[in-house]
Amino acid sequence: MRHLIGSVALVAVIAAAASFIENEFYLRTLFMICVYFLCAAGMNVLLGFAGQKSLGQAGLFAAGAYAVALLTTRYEVGPWLALLLACGVSAFFGILIAMPSLRVKGPSLAMVTLAFGVVIEKLVTEGSEVFGGAMGIYAIQPLTLGGVPFTMLQWVWFGLGLCLVAHLLLRNLLQGRFGRAFLSLQADEVAAGAVGVAVYRYKVLAFVIAAVTCGLAGALVAQQNQYINSDFINFHLSIFILLLVLFGGSGSLYGPLLGSVTLVIIGALVARWTWIEHFVNGALLLFALYAMPKGLAGVFGSLFRKLGLGMRSSAGAEPARIAPKLPTRSVEPGAAGSLLKADSLNKAFGGVVPAKDVSVALTEGHIHALIGPNGAGKSTFINMLTGIIRPDRGTVTFLGREITQQTVHGICDHGVARTFQNLRLFKDLSVRENVLLGQHSRMQNGFVASLLGLPKARREEAKALGKVNDILAFTGLSQYADAPAGSLAYGLQRRVELARALASEPLLLLLDEPAAGLNPQETAELGQLLVRIRNEGITILLIEHHMDLVMTISDHVIVLDYGQKIAEGTPGKIQEDPRVMEAYLGTSIEAA
Known part of the structure; x- marks a missing residue:
């Protein structure tokens, strides 16, 4: 106001x-x-x-x-x-x-x-x-x-x-x-x-x-x-x-005003010398690109912050706490059997075939682990489940509905969220803004309501912010809420990506090597967090190379090798499977 x-x-x-x-x-x-x-x-x-x-x-x-x-x-x-x-x-x-x-x-x-x-x-x-x-x-x-x-x-x-x-x-x-x-x-x-x-x-x-x-x-x-x-x-x-x-400041709400006022006045001043106008504009463009990458708005913003006049976050950081529950969605009525079924998925990239007739069924409320040597096709499999890669053959069914040809955002809307093997955070945005983006598909305010600033848009924003604060507390990130995501330590960035996935209120959470790059203490804390997430009713499919973590928290393990499923079952059964030992140790089945 x-x-x-x-x-x-x-x-x-x-x-x-x-x-x-x-x-x-x-x-x-x-x-x-x-x-x-x-x-x-x-x-x-x-x-x-x-x-x-x-x-x-x-x-x-x-x-x-x-x-x-x-x-x-x-x-x-x-x-x-x-x-x-x-x-x-x-x-x-x-x-x-x-x-x-x-x-x-x-x-x-x-x-x-x-x-x-x-x-x-x-x-x-x-x-x-x-x-x-x-x-x-x-x-x-x-x-x-x-x-x-x-x-x-x-x-x-x-x-x-x-x-x-x-x-x-x-x-x-x-x-x-x-x-x-x-x-x-x-x-x-x-x-x-x-x-x-x-x-x-x-x-x-x-x-x-x-x-x-x-x-x-x-x-x-x-x-x-x-x-x-x-x-x-x-x-x-x-x-x-x-x-x-x-020149005014790309990405700033006030950049267009600063740019138009400054440049139109400069143009008016040099209007009598028409030959110099293009030269001045070219020089200003180079100056903006090299000397003021954030434009006049960035210069004034830095000056205001030095003078202590910068605007503070309207949301405000919350004290660290453990949220009693994650915001979740309920399973659609009538959904029966497995939460997700992948039937005979195939994918080839030229002569490389990372998926050969892979069939998987994920049970609701379980932590499933997908393991295998490097190059076994694990990430390709998750990319096919989430629509980033289209399978050459086969189908993916979620809650009884085929999603094989759905868009990436459409699959997210259905209740499938994921993290990536290589971090894909929006690093210039704050931790809170990253997690709020996870709520994008759950918010109901459309273009007109948002453009006009209608009460519905404000209500949806407030509701999303409340859920995000709960997620930040659940994942132990409340104290970092206003920090740029890219400024955090690597282990915390991994957790931010997990929190962003949780913000879409998924029924199925796909995690591609979430413990990669973490130290032993961070890995143990991640395992405890994943168990808490499972206890909230969220099914997890986990790709991981930390076998201690996999065998400790998983209910069901699936093993891929050269794009084929070679074994699946309980952690104890997988540890004793000679085909798995051969895949990891390189020995023959008999020797294993």
Whole structure:
């Protein structure tokens, strides 16, 4: 509430101050700050939060500008309705640019979006019959109030209002479930899917948000100028929008504001020397990348922390305690027999076959261990159970429902959680935020409720936070809740990953070598923790090379060798099995 009051007060002060400005140039500069803030705010979601690099924002700017131009001049659509429809057109192009971009990452993604921007630029330049080419489109209807076109001061007021609304809406969205999901995409897409984030869906959503805000900005410029031509749409515009985010502070809610204010004012100061403008922007981009990797927001944030003005965590750390219970979900009615069945799973990578007709049945409430020599196919088997790898043949059934072709996040939604052989934490996020991401699939607030900050979204966030605090207490991590996950000792990072998996309230927990890299004391504590988790009603499948741990806590042991199941049974039976001894010791069955 304080942020809302402060934001409204700031905009009101700027609007009041603008009413005393008579110079048209200064008013237009204020208006362009608003326009570029809208571009940067959406780009910040795409780049700063979701980590998707785009160099095609000029094309999305053009989509909004030319949509409103054509609607008002050719089809005589009213200016207000045309503005709304232009946002819809931009959203469509956002989806269009997102779909092929989902198959590529990094520099390749940037090149795909760059190609889109170049295509749009050539289209509006060469398509003179539709888009006017270099001559452009004239007589675009401006926004009106009582039938009278906006004055420059009213454009400024309207722009300030849109910026306020955009900032508040995006703040609502990014400070909760959706913001954490976007950040998980930037950190590790595989881990994001494993905690229940629909990776491709959220990528598309980030592109659409960036497209709508950029298209809205383009429409505003076209309506304010009452004119648009191909000179407005060029590669420099895409670079400038990228610079707004990087210079202001990528991933910060205040970065777009700092970037747009600073760079538009600098641009206004050098406007009389047009030859120097590109040089200044290029120099600022290099300066931001090398000297201020976190932008102006990072510089000010560090300064505030040194002065003791930094914001404290609203959640607050809890004293260490043992939670009486983990938050869990109940087994669906009618589920009978084994919790999970894998039937004749096969997988080949060229000539390497890590899974040959592997069939396993996991009993509810047991700790199952999956053991075997290195290269036996254990991790491949878990990856097939969780959808990261598709089996060539065979089926996986969970609670009587086949999940063989389900997505990674879909399998998590059903109640299967996992950890990884190599740590996949979101290291720049706090321990609490990592574990909150585990609650993503259990939270019920959708996009609209989160965007508008409705009571349902606040209730879901509070409920998830309460569950996460219980999980942190259960796993002994409460005192580290606000520390960056990547700053903890390796053994604690392993425990954070386990806590994140528990936050999805799984019925089945798959652990891929959770004791790897732990010392004997940490390994013993892990064994005790796993037994406590089993006692909470969570079934566990454990891949592990620490035989003392396996034989101590397991109810049932499965042995793989060269991708085939060679034995299974109780720990005592497995220890005496000659095939297991041969696999581990390399001796013949007779000698074993």
